[in-house]
Amino acid sequence: DRPKGRRVTKNRWVFDVKTDGRKKARLVAKGYSQIEGLDYDQVFSPVVRFETVRLILALAALEGMHISGLDVRNAYLYGKLDEEIYMEQPEGFKVKGQEHRVLRLLRALYGLKQAGLAWWRTLNESLKELGFTRLVSDAGIFIYKTKDGRFVLVIVYVDDALFCGKDKALVAKLKNRFMKKWECRDLGDVKEFLRMRITRKGDEIHLDQTAYLETVLQRCGMQNAKSVPTPLPAGYKPEPHTGPVDPALRSRYQTVIGSLLYIMLGTRPDICFAVTKLAQQAANPSQDHLDKALYICRYLVGTKFYALVYSGKSGQGVSACTDSDWANDPEIRRSQSGYFMKLANGVFSWLSRRQKTVALSSTEAEYMSLSDCSRQVVWVKMLLKEIDYLLGALPICSDNQGAIFIGSNPVTERRSKHIDIRYHYIRELIEEKQVELFYISTDENPADLFTKNLGRVKFLKFRGMLGLRFYESS
Template sequence: MVQDTEPDDPVMYKEVAKHEKWRTAIQNEINSIEKNNTWTLIELPKDGKTIGVKWIFKTKRNENGEIIKHKARLVAKGYSQEEGIDYTEVFAPVARMDTVRMIISLAAQKDWKLYQLDVKSPFLHGELNEEVYVDQPEGYVKKGKEHMVYRLHKALYGLKQAPRAWFNKIESHFVFEGFKRCASEQTLFTKKNSEGKILIVSIYVDDLIFTGDDHEQMKTFKESMMKKFDMTDLGLLNYFLGIEVVQKADGLFICQRRYAEGILKKFETDDCNHVNSPILPGIKVGRNEEGKPVDETHFKQIVGSLMYLTSTRPDLMFATSLINRYMSNPTELHLQVAKKILRYLKGTTQYGILYQKGSNGRELEAYTDSDYAGDINDRKSTSGYVFKFSSGAVAWTSKKQPIVSLSTTEAEFIAAVVCTCQAIWMKRIFKELGYKGTECINIKCDNSSTIKLSKNPVMHGRSKHIDVRYHFLRDLTKEGAIELVHCGSSLQVADIMTKPLKIDSFLKLRSMMGMCEFVEVS
């Protein structure tokens, strides 16, 4: 497929004012601002101060890299605001990627369609409680009134309080429409009709994805939202936060093909030879203080790009989390490991997760594991877990433990507790989504001592020193909410999150997470 190509997005207003496509985009932004009664032109009060504004220009593309529109955004220079004077609350929640994947996996299992709405200029809908004044924007200064300023009634992009104001606005609208907000996930809303049919909506700033088992209810919701807010109906969900969603006959497939290809191009590794695993088995990575330093900014850019790629690539999680520990003072050793990951990515850009339709993988499966004293510098262990639903991974992590474990039992027990916390949270989310499942979640662990310790207060040399805060796992086990069950090491999916593996083991566990290569049907 031939992609549209353009130079980098322009920066200066004078530069874009020469082009019709950008002039149209700028006028559309001004029209949206004025249509929404965002501001009023007034004389600046005696004690008032203004905040500068600037134009930001962005070429929007679809999942295939094709240009779909040119966007101009008027942005306030919020960095000049002072806390307590210009704003108070700024926090606005966004959907967790775990939640988004859970919605996608449930839709796949139920054979529901996923749809997407995009809010045009969402922050313009947020109502301000503070007095905020901004300068007149470049290109739109009123003749004879150059000394006057705009007082904002609604938020502009760039203001510290803009995200909070917008979320408060849309949240109040959902409540008014009869939606129930999930207590465990503030950006998740559900609504059931008299027949028990459910509508599920998840918000990520200006992107809304929704699904459910009643097409009429979804149609009414879409019409209501487009009437209340200025929105674009994007139809079936196919591209969300850089994640490609393919709604297939056998399920739903998610990947980040275009983003992965962009990473390889950015770091000039798109023509390198690929390898079959992201990290060599048996490799030990430490601080390497004697090693030759490398460009810290360049290294951070690689790690940051790879971390976002783990939204759909659990196979990269351990290796990326490992080099993430050495963002400060990286050396050639750390850069070599990062390049190894990029070489693995070269041969797997088409890979993603397939959530299968139907009865396969109906129950939530959990796997927990740890690598005892794996860090060669501080001897801390690494915890890892993987949750599967609809035959694909929906949640995963690879994280160094906060304390030094004195035994393999303690390391495994701490990892199991972390997995348990995630399991309880996911159980609540699934319940909100209308999926109950079994009352008890089985967590698969390959350490017999940990399983026994979760059921009985056995006190011996390997367990007597374990901090009491981790023992709430026993209470959950007694209540029947959680049960640790034995899993053979060869089938321990979470093993891929804790240590470098041999090629055959790595490929086997990667497949068990529902990862496969996407083949486009012509």
């Protein structure tokens, strides 16, 4: 019977059609009615980072790793609940004559605030029992090591998992042991992960989101739009809208920008600057901002069959490029930082963002960008070290000699003595030989793509240096 003084959680059915055509029905709890401290306490559960997935895929292309995938069926239902939670009987399954009675949940259900954490704890213990160790650098990666130096990596994102390793037999063995513990759907050689299509052609791995991109274009009504060569018109700078907020316009704008953000974060670094700049206007967009967001869609119409390509035969190791655009923001005069990292001749990590403080010179802006990039480089080194790849000093390229000089020498000059101490972190990395700075001319620096709105010629030149290539699978 319904307990007195206890909140009863409602539920609903959610229906979906998967990318492979399967139809799915799922009972979801309405977790928004839960009360913190009574129905749940902690809710955070880690997931693997996008850039980590791309890094492992690039490494797999270089090392010739075998990659196999699986999907845990109804994963959240395995998570055990510590709290006392009651739920109404689901629609279509109510017991006749006992509709007033409720269900006591012993296991997590999709929609509950703590469901993700409950499943994560269960999964973590399960993998530990199988001999896997969770990486410190990314809690979504687990590694199994043998005494003779072989290893298998498991990439986990909620209920999706990839098993990667050079030894195909060992990968299959560990995967089968995992599948005996949980009810899983064996996906075989990986074809898709996080809505990213993964295609292997010889020693190359192609990564694209063509199917999701077509869905976004249809949602925005842009599938038949005329294509354009660049994400934004040359020289365009968005200006803040000071008029009253239009709720309908804002809702549509945020829908478009949110969809573009997912594409950008997944496989399309070429739209990173454009999407980042327009996302800053999401609180109060104007019609002009919406038109420019749809302009990005027009660019994607003509490039929807582009993929990130990681080439094993390239033999290219980890490298980074960084750049900044001084006083890029016309309102608050802050600069724009941008950098990317490459492995196997394809980018796996990129960033474009407004700097947190005002830089008083272009050299200072470049120095701040160098320092931001160096922190990412150190994280990549730590992650690779955990899977037994020991690297020397990683190269970072910059197009500003002054910034390289300040980073390489402990100088305190009149024009640089005020720089925040946090940005001098790069000096320590150089002394410890974790990174090494190199000069690259502005005309040859692809990181320029992440800091400003380039014209067609430069944009197309730098886009080709990122590892993006036209590709349409059969």
